[in-house]
Amino acid sequence: MPRKSLGIHLMNRLSYPQKFILIGLLFAMPLTLVTYLFISEINSRIEFAQKEIYGNEYLRPLRQLREYIPQLQLLNYQRFNPSLGNSQSAADLEAKIEANFQALENTDRRLESILDTSEKFDRLYQNWQNFQLRRRDWSLETYDVLYQNLLTEINRLSDRVGDTSNLILDPDLDTYYLMDATLLKLPEMQKILGDIRLLSQKISLTSGATAEERAQIIALSGRLQQINRDLAANYGSRI
Template identity: 40%
Template sequence: MDPVTDPTEVRKARQKSFFLRPAVAMMNRLTYPRKFFLISLFFLAPLALVMAFLLQELGERIDFTVKETQGTRYLHPMVDLFLEAGEARRLSRIVQRGEGTLRPQLVRKLSDIDSAIAAVDVVDRELGERLESTAKLNALKTNWTHLKKETFDPDHTRVDTLYGDFLGEIRGLYSHVGDKSNLILDPDLDTYYLMDAILLKLHEGQSLLM
């Protein structure tokens, strides 16, 4: 059967004509400048939508990167604090075993921890609200004040337990900042594994050495 006289094809053509008729009528009533404007709008609308999504994604990526940078700044003095506390625990164990000659070195190490905490405090005053870290840091400082007074207590086991708890608090704050700053969620594999090594493996390795 000729497609032109096929009833099905004729019906489809009529349906298309029915739906297009209002649009054609409207276009016929418009002047040429308005027609060009309407056609331009038809093509520009999807482009504007794509641009809006692109700008939103760029904004999210920028915010993600800013938070990562802030987390890195916060964790830098935290690494120093963790290493100083681990060394203080090691010296404490030696002094508690009777090596009194290392007592002055342990005293200096306690002072180094004070300085390391002060460095973290400086960064926290700037970034603590966004990273929600101030409360945890304040608890850590309170426990350090207590541990510092108890470092030379003759109860060796209790002192060592206090040091272990203090190191655990540092690790907890470290992980908290890593989570809040998106460092542990880094989508780039090379950076992710670097952060994994710093946030997790460094602490695990030092714990084994102690």
């Protein structure tokens, strides 16, 4: 019996309620599949956005550390130049840094399974604790190296958060520029400003800037201006 005739024969054997049920199932199956795929896509976007929220939450105390640690570094130069005044003591600043580390540790323990940051955070915090324990044994030059190591570890942790929280993968153009500024450009600007300020303080301890120091300031200033132009261009392109 031909397939077409077989199909007609089977349909003729069904009652009208059975035919309606069969037709309904034939329509419901693709509709169910499309609905499932649609809901899966929505859930995927929700999960993507939620990880971005977690990433921003993790980055907030890191931003504070980027601000406080260079300030603590500058305070060391007060020992050699009394004219370098500061409105807060090293103890107060270290207390703020420790409070930020505690907040960061709480966030890390809560989000570690999502962002996979525990290893890098532990390394950063261990470096900070070692610094506190042995800071009286080091020269000013050693201080500078250790401060830079701390900032490097902060940047590595920040990069890790950006990668695992999907912030660096933001598919929307508007928010991509925002994430680019948050994760890359603004932290780099913050570091450059700190380097310029630190270099200026070092120069103030001597009779004047050397040719190498002047070249460093020019290079840092040029890079700072370039980042500022990039930010302005990215912002202007979205208006």
